[in-house]
Amino acid sequence: MIKSGRVWRNWSGIVRAKPRSVLYPSHIDEVVEAVNQCRREGRKLRVIGSGHSFTALVASDDMLLSLDRMQGILQVNAETRTATVWAGTKLKALGELLHSEGLAQENLGDIDVQSIAGAISTGTHGTGLRFGNISTQVIGITIVTGTGEVRDCTEQSHPELFKALQISLGAMGIIVQVKLKLRPSYRLSYESSRVPLDTCLENLNSYAASHRNFEFYWFPYAEPCQLKVMNETEETPTPHRITSYLSDVILENVAFGALSSLCKWVPGISAPISRLCAATVPTIRKIEHSHRVYATKRLVRFNEMEYNLPVEAMEAVIREMRETMARERYSVHFPIECRFAKADDIWISPAYGRDSAYIAVHMYRGMPYEKYFADMERIFLRHGGRPHWGKLHTLTAQQLRIAYPKWDSFLEIREKMDPDGLFLSPYLKRIFAL
Known part of the structure; x- marks a missing residue:
């Protein structure tokens, strides 16, 4: 909870705002009154969630509203x-x-x-x-x-x-x-394993087709990558053991956090640290109810950029990324996260009209990310990339209009729903060219 006049920060700390007022409504009537108050007073209003977007979508120095009291x-x-x-x-x-x-x-x-x-x-x-x-x-x-x-x-x-x-x-x-x-309700079997990146890329179609959920993480400057697959099962959930806690919390967060801090102070060791992390990827299998197995704890804070691409572009993009990294030698040790999604018909969805691959790059909080992200973004854009709305990108309104076929239709509806621009943050005004 934040109070009026205090600084609001997103999860990574890269976005900040100092709101004039912060509201915590507990009923729809109170939300309506907040909107009407802003209309009367000519103010702006943005809703804050958990702050896990890296873009300045909700940042406003006027009124912020949290729905934390409207849960269940x-x-x-x-x-x-x-x-x-x-x-x-x-x-x-x-x-x-x-x-x-x-x-x-x-x-x-x-x-x-x-x-x-x-x-x-x-x-x-x-x-x-x-x-x-x-x-x-x-x-x-x-x-x-x-x-x-x-x-x-x-x-x-x-x-x-x-x-x-x-x-x-x-x-x-x-x-x-x-x-x-x-x-x-259903249960999933979760498996983590290590394979060479080239092996992964050569078998992408097979992995994606043969598993309910498939993703992989590849580490800059390292040969092994981590495969994560999940499939439905009737097996009994795996008992919670201290070894699982050590792997999920200690190894993936505390130890990785310490190594990340070391990279921040000595950037030159990022490559060997990345190779060390790749070599210690856990090989495990566990069973759990679905909602308990999807998420992983994220205690080490970072900044992130993620792009959606046509699914068939995944292999070529990763090979181009790897060549660029080898040439530029960025000081980065965070793995690159690679996932997949089905096409949809949602107007400004990155997956609009195409089965998709998602590639996300990360940089430890406090380490410079600008050149690394910019170079990766250029690769994504060459292959028809569309940015994830909660992740960093540099696209302008003109570029977004080209990337999203229903962009103008979206803006027309927005105008009808919010004719006074009550919900327009500085960030939205920029990407909407308003």
């Missing part, structure tokens, strides 16, 4: 396998609440601290060619518009508005409730 399940329909939830509900809590009802989301990302509204507003995704991003699980949205109107929206009732709302960057209004399509 409102209604569950076991027959239709749907649930309506408060928009501020954190994904971790939502997974447990749904599980208690015998239900689960079909796919999730590797971080579960975000609110459901924040996750869908930025296009958060997991991995797996059979699954779209989290926004594709949404079948209903209740929103408070820029005129203070409360609107219930589905694809049947408002087809164009719904496609704009599924990923909206918080530019259409304040999402207060979300209705999700779900499935019965």
